[in-house]
Amino acid sequence: MRDAVAVRQGGRMITVERLTRKYGAFTAVDDVSFVAQPGRVTGFLGPNGAGKTTTMRVMVGLTPATSGRVTIGGHLYKDIPNPGRHVGVLLDASAQHAGRTGREILTLGAQTMGLPATRVDEMLELVSLSQTESKRRLRNYSLGMKQRLGIAHALLGDPSVLILDEPANGLDPAGIRWMRGLLKSYADRGGTVLLSSHLLNEVELIADEMILIGHGRIVAQGNKEQLLAGVDHKVTNVTALDNEALTRSLQAKGFTVTPAGTGLRVEAAPVDVGRAAAENAIVLTDLRSADGGLEDLFLELTSDTQRDDLTEGARA
Amino acid sequence: MSATTAGTPIDLSDTPRVPFSRLARVELRKMLDTRSGFWLLLVTGILLVIAAGLVLLVVALNDDVGPSAYDWSQILVIPLSLLLPVFAILTVTSEWSQRSGLVTFSLEPNRLRVLGAKLAAVVALAFAIVILATVLGAVGNVVGAAIGGYDAEWNFGPRLLVTSIVVQVLYFLMAFGLGTVILNTPGAVAIFYVVALILPLIVYGILYSIFDWARQTIPWIDLQYGTAPFFDQDLDLSGVDVARGIVVVLLWIVAPLTVGAMRVSSSEPK
Numbered sequence: 019m020r021d022a023v024a025v026r027q028g029g030r031m032i033t034v035e036r037l038t039r040k041y042g043a044f045t046a047v048d049d050v051s052f053v054a055q056p057g058r059v060t061g062f063l064g065p066n067g068a069g070k071t072t073t074m075r076v077m078v079g080l081t082p083a084t085s086g087r088v089t090i091g092g093h094l095y096k097d098i099p100n101p102g103r104h105v106g107v108l109l110d111a112s113a114q115h116a117g118r119t120g121r122e123i124l125t126l127g128a129q130t131m132g133l134p135a136t137r138v139d140e141m142l143e144l145v146s147l148s149q150t151e152s153k154r155r156l157r158n159y160s161l162g163m164k165q166r167l168g169i170a171h172a173l174l175g176d177p178s179v180l181i182l183d184e185p186a187n188g189l190d191p192a193g194i195r196w197m198r199g200l201l202k203s204y205a206d207r208g209g210t211v212l213l214s215s216h217l218l219n220e221v222e223l224i225a226d227e228m229i230l231i232g233h234g235r236i237v238a239q240g241n242k243e244q245l246l247a248g249v250d251h252k253v254t255n256v257t258a259l260d261n262e263a264l265t266r267s268l269q270a271k272g273f274t275v276t277p278a279g280t281g282l283r284v285e286a287a288p289v290d291v292g293r294a295a296a297e298n299a300i301v302l303t304d305l306r307s308a309d310g311g312l313e314d315l316f317l318e319l320t321s322d323t324q325r326d327d328l329t330e331g332a333r334a
Numbered sequence: 335m336s337a338t339t340a341g342t343p344i345d346l347s348d349t350p351r352v353p354f355s356r357l358a359r360v361e362l363r364k365m366l367d368t369r370s371g372f373w374l375l376l377v378t379g380i381l382l383v384i385a386a387g388l389v390l391l392v393v394a395l396n397d398d399v400g401p402s403a404y405d406w407s408q409i410l411v412i413p414l415s416l417l418l419p420v421f422a423i424l425t426v427t428s429e430w431s432q433r434s435g436l437v438t439f440s441l442e443p444n445r446l447r448v449l450g451a452k453l454a455a456v457v458a459l460a461f462a463i464v465i466l467a468t469v470l471g472a473v474g475n476v477v478g479a480a481i482g483g484y485d486a487e488w489n490f491g492p493r494l495l496v497t498s499i500v501v502q503v504l505y506f507l508m509a510f511g512l513g514t515v516i517l518n519t520p521g522a523v524a525i526f527y528v529v530a531l532i533l534p535l536i537v538y539g540i541l542y543s544i545f546d547w548a549r550q551t552i553p554w555i556d557l558q559y560g561t562a563p564f565f566d567q568d569l570d571l572s573g574v575d576v577a578r579g580i581v582v583v584l585l586w587i588v589a590p591l592t593v594g595a596m597r598v599s600s601s602e603p604k
Contacts, residue, residue, distance in 0.1 A: 075602075078440050078443075079439070079440075079443040080436065080439060080440065080602060080603060081602050090344065091343055091344025092343040092344065093343075093344060093346065095443060096443040096444070097346075098344070098346060098349075098443075099346060099349045099350060099351035099352070100349050100350065100351055100352050100441075101440065101441065101442075101443065102440070102441045103349055104344050104346075104349070107437075107440045109436050109440070110433070110436060112433070113433035113434065113435075113436040113437065114432070114433070114434050114437065115364075115368055115428060115432040115434045116432060117368035117369045117370060117432075118367060118368055122367050126360055126363065126364060126367075127437070127441065129356065129359070129360050129363070130352060130356065130357065130360050130441045130442070131352070131441065132352065132356060155369070171437070178344065179344075
């Protein structure tokens with residue numbers, strides 16, 4: 019990662035500035051602005067059709083912007099010479115000639131970028147594709163294998179920026195964990211990672227920063243704490259050593275309590291439940307908000323009807 | 335290329351852009367490294383051998399048949415022009431139909447450079463194949479003469495050699511151009527075969543032999559008829575012959591390539 023040496027934490031590696039892309043009357047990306055910082059994994063999150071892919075395609079010059087622009091390391095992508103050496107791109111792991119072997123696909127990339135053939139073997143090893151697998155044709159690859167190959171292709175040129183569209187798609191749980199580790203350590207070495215996903219849990223675990231997009235607009239951005247700061251927790255799941263005592267003390271305060279599994283479900287914030295337990299010296303074994311947290315927020319923010327009035331509160 | 339005020343600049347001074355020769359080499363490799371590429375070459379090779387074998391067989395069985403070098407070239411060109419222009423189509427259209435353009439155009443965002451590299455690769459391949467066929471024809475001519483017991487006739491002058499190479503390359507370029515305009519493999523292949531083979535062989539051939547107006551019109555619109563006078567070694571080309579040659583090249587090579595270059599630049603590879 020040659021470029022990363024010069025990079026300071028907190029800088030801006032990818033800068034999206036008021037990007038809009040229209041297709042006739044349809045606005046796929048609507049006035050989107052955000053940055054991705056070096057040394058961090060930035061998650062680009064939204065339901066299908068929210069505009070994630072279009073934004074990424076504009077980033078690498080495959081789709082022209084209607085207005086606004088994207089710079090990477092201060093440059094428009096089309097102005098970067100031999101861009102594979104600076105920016106690793108994986109937009110669609112299936113978008114390769116089905117009749118080529120995995121090894122051949124990497125070899126073509128390495129030759130274009132002017133890399134030694136040994137780099138192909140290094141990358142195959144990095145993504146755990148065996149020699150035998152690498153000699154199979156792409157049409158015989160599972161989606162998970164295609165994703166691994168795509169990540170290998172993106173990393174070929176030892177870039178300082180990674181742009182990955184739905185990279186975890188099709189990976190098994192072990193594969194997802196592997197990719198998480200790979201991208202984390204890549205970011206820890208100073209690399210910039212922008213990855214998109216429609217699966218919140220996937221992104222929540224890996225991203226330092228999240229950009230939530232729905233219907234072409236950014237609805238919220240920030241880290242997990244910032245995103246959740248504006249959400250009211252009104253329902254709590256709690257389990258105590260003495261559930262009955264806790265029920266009495268909560269009801270005395272006027273909260274509705276219903277049994278739920280081995281514990282209780284209380285219509286109150288976790289802080290109120292904890293306070294009630296502390297006042298009565300009741301030992302709690304489990305206390306957590308029953309709201310879906312990010313998931314609820316995500317669904318609310320990206321749903322058609324509620325998006326606009328809920329956005330403000332959650333904005334970082 | 336202005337660095338934004340708050341940007342973290344990537345230093346580009348050490349990175350030269352991808353040299354054109356490297357792009358062209360990769361594009362040549364991409365034409366041959368797929369199964370379809372392999373089979374196209376193999377089948378063409380087999381057809382070439384069969385064609386040469388058939389001629390030799392006829393020579394061996396008939397005393398009064400002695401093909402000249404020109405006859406040989408005419409025969410061996412058939413298997414070449416049958417399948418190989420598909421290479422020129424596929425190199426463009428597969429980027430769209432196989433969707434590999436996403437990667438190709440990410441690694442070299444200047445699409446006209448990629449298109450130029452593909453064009454260079456197609457021309458190189460066309461040259462290699464025509465030269466191979468010429469050599470094979472020369473060998474066949476010698477062998478045929480030995481088998482048939484006649485003197486080999488070398489009526490294949492430099493003008494004929496140059497013309498047949500140029501026209502073969504023109505057909506490749508026409509296929510390439512149609513590929514860039516249509517950006518779809520089956521569509522481009524079908525239209526190429528209609529324009530390059532079926533129309534001249536079936537439709538134009540009949541019209542040409544019957545109607546006077548067809549003899550006047552067809553050389554202006556068909557590559558084969560338009561370039562035919564250039565193959566006649568004894569003919570002094572008239573102004574009309576040259577004009578027809580120029581018009582068919584403009585019509586079937588320059589125009590499609592121009593429209594196609596615009597298509598490739600503006601189309602979004604999905």
